Amino acid sequence: MPRRYKQGADGQPHPAFYGKLPEEFSKADTMRFMVETDLKLSGYVSADTLAALRAEGYDYKDGNLVPAGKEETMQEKVANTTPAAPLKLDVSVRVIEPVKNLMGFASVKFNDCFVVENLKIVQGSKGLFLGMPSQPYITYISYGELYFTGSKDDFVDMFRIVKGGIEELSDDLKNKAAGIRTFPTGFEALMKTEDISGFPNLTVDPATIDEIVVFTSKKGDDYE
Numbered sequence: 001m002p003r004r005y006k007q008g009a010d011g012q013p014h015p016a017f018y019g020k021l022p023e024e025f026s027k028a029d030t031m032r033f034m035v036e037t038d039l040k041l042s043g044y045v046s047a048d049t050l051a052a053l054r055a056e057g058y059d060y061k062d063g064n065l066v067p068a069g070k071e072e073t074m075q076e077k078v079a080n081t082t083p084a085a086p087l088k089l090d091v092s093v094r095v096i097e098p099v100k101n102l103m104g105f106a107s108v109k110f111n112d113c114f115v116v117e118n119l120k121i122v123q124g125s126k127g128l129f130l131g132m133p134s135q136p137y138i139t140y141i142s143y144g145e146l147y148f149t150g151s152k153d154d155f156v157d158m159f160r161i162v163k164g165g166i167e168e169l170s171d172d173l174k175n176k177a178a179g180i181r182t183f184p185t186g187f188e189a190l191m192k193t194e195d196i197s198g199f200p201n202l203t204v205d206p207a208t209i210d211e212i213v214v215f216t217s218k219k220g221d222d223y224e
Contacts, residue, residue: 031058032065087111093121106130115139138209142216152209159207160196163188173199179215190215 007013008021020029031053038045045060053060057068088111095104104121116138120131139149148155159178165186174180176198177189190212196204 027056028058028065031056035060035065095121098123103128109141112141115141140213147216155212156207156209158192159190159212160193161188161205161207161211162191162196162199163203163205164199164201168199168202178212179217181215 025033034049034052035045038049050060053065054068059066059068090109090112091106093104093106096102101123102120103123106119106121107115107117108119109115122129122131138152138155140147140155148158162173163186166182166184169180169182169187169189173189173191176195177191180187180189190207191199196202
């Protein structure tokens with residue numbers, strides 16, 4: 001059970017549950033405390049606790065406290081979304097005079113937006129194969145315009161994924177986000193690293209190239 005100490009009204013440290021003292025508990029905190037107490041003491045959630053959860057409008061599913069009547073977890077919701085469109089690839093090849101086993105270079109464009117350049121075409125003992133560029137540079141095209149070209153690390157460092165409750169999704173954040181994904185209980189958004197200091201209460205995670213491409217392709221849209 002997560003536990004730490006917090007100073008109470010009497011000025012003394014008291015055990016806290018997820019950073020809260022008992023007098024600060026919301027209804028959901030109380031329900032969660034009951035569940036974790038059962039798990040700590042007996043290894044399972046008792047029938048009495050489950051009945052109390054349902055009476056207050058909650059269910060305990062897959063280790064999580066969720067609103068009663070929720071038919072699927074967020075993981076299931078993501079898994080059941082519409083399948084992605086087929087991947088479109090455009091490949092260009094530049095042949096050179098062989099230099100040892102180096103035969104040329106290739107560039108690959110994914111879905112008219114993401115380009116990997118200067119892949120090496122190498123002659124191996126079992127035939128030709130592609131090697132990664134010696135310089136990990138990428139070019140990203142969004143809506144027909146050049147969005148970024150440079151090193152992969154610089155591209156990833158430009159952005160962060162921020163997460164928070166739905167009440168924290170302010171107009172200022174919407175204006176600065178490169179893309180937003182909303183859920184019934186919260187949101188996650190792609191933001192430039194330089195802008196996240198203005199939102200200190202949000203959870204911040206590194207962004208992957210896949211996330212950057214997905215969020216920027218949804219620019220201006222809130223989607224589930």
